[in-house]
Amino acid sequence: xxxxxxxxxxxxxxxxxxxxxxxxxxxxxxxxxxxxxxxxxxxxxxxxxxxxxxxxxxxxxxxxxxxxxxxxxxxxxxxxxxxxxxxxxxxxxxxxxxxxxxxxxxxxxxxxxxxxxxxxxxxxxxxxxxxxxxxxxxxxxxxxxxxxxxxxxxxxxxxxxxxxxxxxxxxxxxxxxxxxxxxxxxxxxxxxxxxx
Numbered sequence: 168x169x170x171x172x173x174x175x176x177x178x179x180x181x182x183x184x185x186x187x188x189x190x191x192x193x194x195x196x197x198x199x200x201x202x203x204x205x206x207x208x209x210x211x212x213x214x215x216x217x218x219x220x221x222x223x224x225x226x227x228x229x230x231x232x233x234x235x236x237x238x239x240x241x242x243x244x245x246x247x248x249x250x251x252x253x254x255x256x257x258x259x260x261x262x263x264x265x266x267x268x269x270x271x272x273x274x275x276x277x278x279x280x281x282x283x284x285x286x287x288x289x290x291x292x293x294x295x296x297x298x299x300x301x302x303x304x305x306x307x308x309x310x311x312x313x314x315x316x317x318x319x320x321x322x323x324x325x326x327x328x329x330x331x332x333x334x335x336x337x338x339x340x341x342x343x344x345x346x347x348x349x350x351x352x353x354x355x356x357x358x359x360x361x362x363x
Contacts, residue, residue, distance in 0.1 A: 200335060208336040211327070227342040230331050234346020235353070237324045242357035244317045251310050 206223040209216040210230075217223035331339045 202335050202337050202340070204337050206338070208334050208339065210331060210334065210339065223338065227338050230328070230339055230342035231346040231349065233324060233331075234328060234343050235350040237321065237328060238347060238350025238358070239354055240317065240321045240324060242354035244314075244321060245358035247313070247317065251304075251314075255304055 206217055206220060210226055215226070217226050328343050332343055
């Protein structure tokens, strides 16, 4: 069976049939996925193929920097989310006419528990209300487009790093790992695990 297009020449069909026959006879046409150490491994395009060891080292340094940038972006996203959450917590809300005041609503809430809060010897009675489900924050023009740009950039850089690793080049793989290590060492405390 030939998978060549119908408009292909006879020579291409003959070559395809030959490879099909060798596959049927027990040969395998699948390429083995193993790590390799060739310095002339293309990255992202055929034009970006290191031709000497200096160009290969430059490509590895680029991958280290790109990995550090990926970690910086994750830390920036986590920091921004914390800022946005703090900003939402400090927003002032006014009660609408006809609504029950918060103190009255809390007093009648069956989930509310009266406790004593003590700090430096001063006691104050407080009411703790447990929220059963997470409330979604409203869509805001100053927050959500920025979040979308950050998420898209993080995913784009992540895919570029994934493509570098998928070349199965040991140097590229080690460069990505080194960049993730350096980035996490510098800003890992600000963000969680890298999104995939």
